[in-house]
Amino acid sequence: MTDAILQQRDGGLLTLQLNRPDKKNALTRAMYTRLAEALEQADADPQINAVLIQGSSECFTAGNDIGDFLDQPPSDLDTPPFHFMKSLLNCRKPVIAAVAGAAVGIGTTLLLHCDLVYVSRDAHLRMPFVNLGLCPEFGSSLILPRLLGHAKAAELLLLGEGFTGEQAAAWGIATEALSSGEATLAKARQIAERFDTLAPGAVQITKQLMKSVDREQLRQVIEEEGALFTQRLRSPEAIAALSGFVTRR
Ligand code: COA
Numbered sequence: 575m576t577d578a579i580l581q582q583r584d585g586g587l588l589t590l591q592l593n594r595p596d597k598k599n600a601l602t603r604a605m606y607t608r609l610a611e612a613l614e615q616a617d618a619d620p621q622i623n624a625v626l627i628q629g630s631s632e633c634f635t636a637g638n639d640i641g642d643f644l645d646q647p648p649s650d651l652d653t654p655p656f657h658f659m660k661s662l663l664n665c666r667k668p669v670i671a672a673v674a675g676a677a678v679g680i681g682t683t684l685l686l687h688c689d690l691v692y693v694s695r696d697a698h699l700r701m702p703f704v705n706l707g708l709c710p711e712f713g714s715s716l717i718l719p720r721l722l723g724h725a726k727a728a729e730l731l732l733l734g735e736g737f738t739g740e741q742a743a744a745w746g747i748a749t750e751a752l753s754s755g756e757a758t759l760a761k762a763r764q765i766a767e768r769f770d771t772l773a774p775g776a777v778q779i780t781k782q783l784m785k786s787v788d789r790e791q792l793r794q795v796i797e798e799e800g801a802l803f804t805q806r807l808r809s810p811e812a813i814a815a816l817s818g819f820v821t822r823r
Pocket of ligand 1: 596597598600635636637638639640641676678679680702706
């Protein structure tokens, strides 16, 4: 079986590559667990200066594996998707994301917690939570209205409208939009490697300062969203929508 999370270390950079191409890199519980462990190790390892999260030059991720949501919906916050997001939130090292192709659901949400986000202009991002009978997750109901204003955020969260990498960069969800998937991966790597030349202590303190203002409020919102999300997964609305995706195929 191929490894669905590829890990590579170059100098002080740890690259985590989502590698489940036949399922558009949809994230399984095992993949979340691997990602969480890798992020925790990177956080603790003084030799690691930055973490790069990427998919391929054609696809970032189609979000949570929908079969997993139906078969074993997370029942509380002590489950793999929450472990992963907690380790991302708690990571003191800079996390850089490289996004090409689809970034759906948690594939978009997780970008809100990365430090630098490079996207291909034609990447397609979407948070179709309402469309699936679900609700926002991991702080997106707090962060997006702040970033975009309520009316624009409502288009993304209430209607589940998709948007491009170019729009993500214009709205401040991404750092920069690039011409292709290859260019995106190359730029993200080039930037991530720069952390080997910067003072790690100063980088970590700066990240901590940038994140500390909202930390408590964010934690509360994530808990509230998480409790509602796990309830929603068991709702007839969500079960019908998620089953619809599976049976359509
Ligand atoms: N969970 C499980 N499997 C998924 C998946 C997901 N989230 N997203 C895609 N796949 C699987 C498909 O079932 C298909 O598998 P099959 O070949 O065995 O039938 C394969 O990946 C390719 O998907 P497909 O839809 O044919 O690719 P596409 O290029 O036409 O579309 C997406 C790509 C990402 C736009 C589309 O797959 C999609 O919308 N996926 C659902 C995303 C989603 O709603 N995620 C949110 C979860 S909260």
